[in-house]
Amino acid sequence: MQPNRAVVVEGVATDWQCYQRWIDRTVAPPKLDVSYLKGILPNVPVPVADCGKQHYNSHEKIELALYDFLQSWESDETNADQRQRQRNRYYLKDWHLRSELPQYSFYRTPALFASDWLNEYLVENGSDDYRFVYIGPKGTWTAFHADVFGSYSWSVNIFGRKLWYLLPPGEEQKLLNSRRNLPFSVTEQTLQDAGVVFFSILQEAGEAIFVPSGWYHQVQNVEDAISVNHNWFNGCNVGTIWNNLRGALDDVRREIDDCRDMDNFDEHCQVMLKASFGIDYADFLAIIQYVCDKRLASFKEGSTVQQIDNYVLGGKHLMYDLITIRNLLMEIEEQDSLAYYPALNDLVLSCLKRIEAVL
Ligand SMILES: O=C(O)CCC(=O)C(=O)O
Ligand SMILES: [Fe+2]
Numbered sequence: 001m002q003p004n005r006a007v008v009v010e011g012v013a014t015d016w017q018c019y020q021r022w023i024d025r026t027v028a029p030p031k032l033d034v035s036y037l038k039g040i041l042p043n044v045p046v047p048v049a050d051c052g053k054q055h056y057n058s059h060e061k062i063e064l065a066l067y068d069f070l071q072s073w074e075s076d077e078t079n080a081d082q083r084q085r086q087r088n089r090y091y092l093k094d095w096h097l098r099s100e101l102p103q104y105s106f107y108r109t110p111a112l113f114a115s116d117w118l119n120e121y122l123v124e125n126g127s128d129d130y131r132f133v134y135i136g137p138k139g140t141w142t143a144f145h146a147d148v149f150g151s152y153s154w155s156v157n158i159f160g161r162k163l164w165y166l167l168p169p170g171e172e173q174k175l176l177n178s179r180r181n182l183p184f185s186v187t188e189q190t191l192q193d194a195g196v197v198f199f200s201i202l203q204e205a206g207e208a209i210f211v212p213s214g215w216y217h218q219v220q221n222v223e224d225a226i227s228v229n230h231n232w233f234n235g236c237n238v239g240t241i242w243n244n245l246r247g248a249l250d251d252v253r254r255e256i257d258d259c260r261d262m263d264n265f266d267e268h269c270q271v272m273l274k275a276s277f278g279i280d281y282a283d284f285l286a287i288i289q290y291v292c293d294k295r296l297a298s299f300k301e302g303s304t305v306q307q308i309d310n311y312v313l314g315g316k317h318l319m320y321d322l323i324t325i326r327n328l329l330m331e332i333e334e335q336d337s338l339a340y341y342p343a344l345n346d347l348v349l350s351c352l353k354r355i356e357a358v359l
Helices: 017-021 034-040 066-078 081-087 117-124 171-175 188-193 238-255 265-277 281-301 315-335 342-358
Strands: 007-009 045-055 058-065 090-095 131-136 141-145 152-159 162-167 199-203 208-211 216-221 225-232
Touching: 017 152, 034 066, 045 066, 045 141, 058 066, 058 090, 058 141, 066 081, 066 090, 090 141, 117 225, 117 281, 162 188, 162 208, 238 265, 238 281, 238 315, 265 281, 281 315, 281 342, 315 342
Parallel strands: none
Antiparallel strands: 007 208, 045 058, 045 090, 090 131, 131 225, 141 216, 152 208, 152 225, 162 199, 162 216
16 A cells, blocks of 8 residues: 555455345356345435446446336347347446445455545444445446545455456646546557556456555446445655645635635635535545544553454554654644644644653
8 A cells, every 4th residue: 555556356245145145046047036135125316327328437327226227237138239228328336335234244354455544533423434345237437437535445246256447646648638637438459548547447246446546447247236435544645645635725716716806705715616526625634533532542542443344453553653654644734734724724734742641
């Protein structure tokens, strides 16, 4: 994670409940066990991308009832051309199944990815998380993008195969058009023609892909495929997230510079930052403060820190987290980034004081 390089990790999912039970591997070829899923999951509305329709730089999103989606998945067997085409358009993705059914533990985050400040904070505070399920028939795909905030992502494939194109940060610049827009989709040919350095990875069931911060990627389900994925950040990339957040605020300020003299200009900028980037300064610092105080409390009391999925934070890792947060907050102070936000600046200073008291 620290060198921000992509990694494939094998054999991380074979003991997962979803790996073992969602797929009927007694038939050839193996297939999704739709009747089992209908038996354990309620007929909830699920988010579905229509891969036949472009909406800005991604696919149009609709909502379907889970059982209707699963029904169309099964229509495979009919072989009727039209139904087949319909089936292979709809991609169930970004489904918060884990938070919707918290008592159903169908997987456990691989230990390698257990240090996750974002979901640790969101889950423990009852907020919307970044833990998703993807169920995509062959031919569905995710358009060219980099992940939210510049977060890491891990994606574990539990069924089928996915083809990934992954670009180290900066390589995407070679694809900008004359209006400085990135393409909606890429092919191996367009990447090669543009002289882009990229990795092409065929991900098998049971394998995890670690997508580092700021790596653009495009993903295609070359077979019916099912995956679990988290977006997150931790001590290794929190500085990148902060820099991206700061950059996004700069963009907002530039965008509405002509309104600089209005009342509450700086607060307006934060509202727009949240709308465009997903979080604002207060959200980001609330996560940092929460992670920091949880570790400080355990440091003082000698108790353990629970991370996501009941992983326990080791003593050296705890120190690493605290030192990383101290360095980040000192950098924020040196940059004078919170000059317009005195309440947030006070929060940072008091956090720093609490860390300095124990380090
Ligand atoms: O599997 C997909 O379709 C997309 C996954 C993705 O973009 C990610 O894990 O960051
Ligand atoms: Fe992604």
